[in-house]
Amino acid sequence: MTQNIKIIEEGSTHITFEISDVTPAYANMLRRTLINDIPKLAISKVNFHHGEIRQGEDKVYSSSTSLFDEVIASRLGMIPLPTDLSMNERESCSCGGQGCPLCTVNYSIFAVGPKVVTSGDLVPLGDAKFAPVDKDIPIVELNERQAIMLDAEAYMGRAKDHARFQVAIGVAYRYHRELTVSKREPDIEEIVEKAPKNVISQDDNEITFTTDYPSKYIAKLYRMDSLKIKEDDTRFIFHFETDGSLTAREVLTYALDRIKNRLSFLREQVPGE
């Protein structure tokens, strides 16, 4: 199957595109791959320092905070970390799942109160490119008697294993839709003027719009008597966001390759081919 992709709108963390010459099954396969089969780096093991934390001569802090350690560990996992797709996954790494620089990134936090500990305090040990993309995520709040000291291990995983590996967010698609109305409708000129991108074609009697580009003026068409709706089940308009660990384009490219590899793997397994 050869699909065509036309990008309608793109930013570093969001993308809208049209994929054509595919079946509805393929579109759903792409959606599900985007949702649960993109690898991503996330904190998966956390070691807390328990007991007193001393700083300087006479400052003694307690390591117990208002949140349980489990809650803090869960929150650390949810923080998006910049991902390098060439990194190994743990199970298939040459270290045999022990943890090595090829599959693991180590982080640490040391903070004393009073302070709101944010993802900016999460320091990667080693390469600075793995510092969290978003520095403003609050992790825990400390009062003047508290401090936090921990080290954490991050490795690659997929969203089907845990929510912390969720990269693509709000993945949704709709059919390409064409709305044809008579040119004698009263408001038609205003809509053409306000949403010129949505006009596909027009002749002396009729004018055809598409809903591919979001516009509030298109909604007016649905109230017109002469409206004819045509949907095409080989063309789909997709939209999704990412959490910032990968760019939208990287995610899309990976998903398309992933589908191709999995389908060819399936074909190899079918006997008699």
Next chain:
Amino acid sequence: MIIPIRCFSCGRVIASDYVKFKAQIDGIRTKEGRDPTPEEISKTLDDLNVTRYCCRRMILSNAELLQEIMPFD
């Protein structure tokens, strides 16, 4: 408690947007001495690109209780 990092339903990171949202809303409260109107709240969320209602409810319905229990730690 404290704002969850991701939206429960879709997984979007909302914790950092909540910090910005709160700064904006508290800004209106201190500067103009009144509560923000629903339109202002809605516009603040739109400006932060929090468009889906699952993410909006995460921010709107959060109750900050951590600061209240902190003195008892």
